[in-house]
Amino acid sequence: MSKAVKLDHEFDKDRFATLLERACGSRRKKDFADDAGLSRAYLIKHMNKNLASPPTPASLKKIADASQNGVMFADLLDAAGYNPDRFLEKREDQLTSGSDDFLFRARAVILFKIYKRGLVNKGISHSNNDAEDELQFSIDDPKIKYWKFTFLNEDMWCKTENEARLMILSFYEKMLSMPAESKMSFVTDSEEIFEQLMEIKVPAIAIYVSIMLLEKYTMKVLKEQYIESNVDDYDGVPSLL
Numbered sequence: 001m002s003k004a005v006k007l008d009h010e011f012d013k014d015r016f017a018t019l020l021e022r023a024c025g026s027r028r029k030k031d032f033a034d035d036a037g038l039s040r041a042y043l044i045k046h047m048n049k050n051l052a053s054p055p056t057p058a059s060l061k062k063i064a065d066a067s068q069n070g071v072m073f074a075d076l077l078d079a080a081g082y083n084p085d086r087f088l089e090k091r092e093d094q095l096t097s098g099s100d101d102f103l104f105r106a107r108a109v110i111l112f113k114i115y116k117r118g119l120v121n122k123g124i125s126h127s128n129n130d131a132e133d134e135l136q137f138s139i140d141d142p143k144i145k146y147w148k149f150t151f152l153n154e155d156m157w158c159k160t161e162n163e164a165r166l167m168i169l170s171f172y173e174k175m176l177s178m179p180a181e182s183k184m185s186f187v188t189d190s191e192e193i194f195e196q197l198m199e200i201k202v203p204a205i206a207i208y209v210s211i212m213l214l215e216k217y218t219m220k221v222l223k224e225q226y227i228e229s230n231v232d233d234y235d236g237v238p239s240l241l
Helices: 014-022 027-036 040-047 055-063 073-080 091-095 099-116 162-177 191-198
Strands: 134-138 145-151 180-188 207-216 221-225
Touching: 014 027, 014 040, 014 055, 027 040, 027 055, 055 073, 099 134, 099 145, 099 221, 145 162, 162 180, 180 191, 191 207
Parallel strands: 145 180, 180 207
Antiparallel strands: 134 145, 207 221
């Protein structure tokens, strides 16, 4: 029998059940349980909000490792009533140790949110670029028909002034190649990169251009701001906030 672990705040059964459903994704519940190494009946009871006590942090880690749709260990811990700081050692180093981890988690969050909101044109599947630092979609929306995401974290950002110029030039080239009724969103988990990108102006480019800041720990979308381009009517433009 697992040893009980003291809770730091109230167990949120509703939120936890929602996270489990999201983490299960398109799999059968049995397959999800098998992937997590836990009992199917136990997971279903939590999905149905029939248990008063949450799983232990050790079980939550198993669920997180088997999760789809960007559900993180920290999300599960918090919903279960545990302070994530107690169970995630050196989290800053772990989460910013390389671009691969950031790209995997950030892409998962964007994919989940854009499909959950029903934005993708059902007649045209999304285009997943060969470049891992990009995602692009055909969008079913009156304002925009095409939405591209470019991912940037500190490991992928420019180190020198010359690198910065070359990177910004590459951004211009990408935006110039996009058709009208498009949106380009730069996605980062770095406040510094967010602020630097906000200084860019592209008045000759006739698409929407935004900067999205993700929370480094949970990948939650914290804010989105537009930079100056040749369009200025932002009302009704799709957002993931």
